[in-house]
Amino acid sequence: MSMTTLKTQDSMTTSAVKTTTALATPTTLTLAKSITAALRQSMLDDPKVVLLGEDIGALGGVFRVTDGLLAEFGANRVIDTPLAESAIIGTAVGLAYRGYRPVCEIQFDGFIYPGFDQIVSQVAKLHYRTQGAVKMPITIRVPFGGGIGAAEHHSESPEAYFTHTSGLRVISVSNPQDAYSMLRQAISLDDPVLYFEPKRRYHVKGEVSPVLGESMEKAVIVAPGTDVTLVTYGPLVPTARDAALAAADEGVSVEVIDLRSLAPVDYATVEASVRKTGRLVVTHEAVRSGGIGGEIIASITERCFNYLEAAPVRVTGWDIPYPPAKLESHHLPDLDRMLAGVDRVMGR
């Protein structure tokens, strides 16, 4: 049997040939449009980047994130799929085998579960299973989180299911620049990435430069402080910054860390902050038990227990299914609950 006609993933991955730039200079964009710009630039740079998802073609996605891309790149690269999440992920696996670099859109957080097996059993494990022979350069975009008054299954925070799965990288963005830069990094990475988009922040505007910026695995201090370390990610970053401002009025200096990467966590940055402040609060929308907050607190406690002045605190969604819209304000951590958490670690 002749092997000469066989193609590997590597030989089919086209090296970046930049023809056009989606963003020439710094531009003010919404978070949603900065994702569009990142997708567009990635598709211009690499003809093997293809998009798969429900309603991503003519409609441009239910959040219009892929608006205009079908017209520009055609139906072989912006693929409106039948309504089957397992198949969206499973066919992306096959496309990756063939040398493609698929970007899957899961329409809403709560719709990801039919695709869970393909993500956990195939996407996450194929590189390990094949001892590095088969790469899975798949990015899975997931609009997540609540606060938009939606029906059930449209407001969930399922990230911990994926941070618990070895083989995946999990990131979450909080601002337009990160949304652009981190998505471009995710798409160009040879490993699978779950990219969680804070849907209630889609309309936040900011200046976006066409740069890859800081590594997506690096946590960033978004507000410096000396008394309390407040760790968060995604949609709660703006809330945590507001909480830090409010705490400052009461004489408490809060350092806010945007994790950006949930797997792996940049523990070095969190640890350095906690060694300085001695107090740790972690906040996320996801339910508390088995969540990322518990994992961070355990890891930081292992690393620098002697530096802690108080028991760390979690300010999270309750251990409940996502509640009806009229009750979601009682579930989602807000500025006041974050401040109550700060008070607890301050012993006030």
Added chain:
Amino acid sequence: MVDYDPWVADVTGEQLAAMYEDMIVVRRIDTEATALQRQGELGLWPPLLGQEAAQIGSARSLRSDDFVFSSYRENAVAYCRGVDYTDILRVWRGSAQSGWNPFEIGMATPAIIIGAQTLHATGWAMGAKFDGSDSAAITYFGDGATSEGDVNEAMVFAASFQVPVIFFCQNNQWAISEPVALQAHRNIADRAPGFGIPSIRVDGNDVLAVMAATRIALDRARNGGGPTFIEAVTYRMGPHTTADDPTKYRETAELEAWKAKDPILRLQRLLDSMGLFTPELEAKTQAKADAVAAELRAGCIGMPDPAPLTVFDHVYSTPNATLDGQRAEYADYLASFDAADGSSS
């Protein structure tokens, strides 16, 4: 009614004899692997006993640039693709989770999750179509898998995008202990037309019939005609795996009836009728089978255990700080034993 004969009219006596050798050799691999499992050299083995014609008739129809996405029972397909014999055992000895590099033989690492690979084949075929290639994907699965959502989703996608993929269902009558009647109220092949996919129900124990059906499907795939579903009706003469006990759930009479339809006997009779089943062929084939078995046994027993710290290898293709920390932690732990007993590592 399709006339299948023209599709295999070119098959020579020599090629028939070669497929006879394939079937004898893979059955010998099965026997040897089962023995190795009983002797504690393999953790588990899934015999394909009785399904040789279905696997060899289809696999011998493929080109090297086609791609196979199989389940764990397609060891005869792997053999036809050119896998080293020892590599077939690697997974079952517990030395690795894949036996070969998929790109070297055009065959993905077999899926253990039932039906998952049908979506991978469909995605690969989407890529082949986008590339303007005339290569085809073929995915192997059993009757049990046809109840899985993934197989049905794969057929929806394959039909919608009209991609070059062959759904090759080996209906071997049993999904561990569950009879096919539990999975399908009608013939499995009848389902595909509902998805808009033409289907063929073929005698899976007739290697030439299987080859004809596969060639029809490949011809359609290569010429832009989209997917085809093949139901190869066959029988799992052995247990599901070496951990199974079929006497708990099926009658001996059923097995005896299927033994009379043994695919190797069928081809032997055809060769005999053509005057090609000679003592020389029999001796040559047996010698090859014995040599393969000996190589297989030696390769299995000689397979080294992987080094402890390789447990961390290839989780990611790029460095990962958390995992690197755990690797260092475990390396230190292992080294502490060397320090304690005074030996050097």
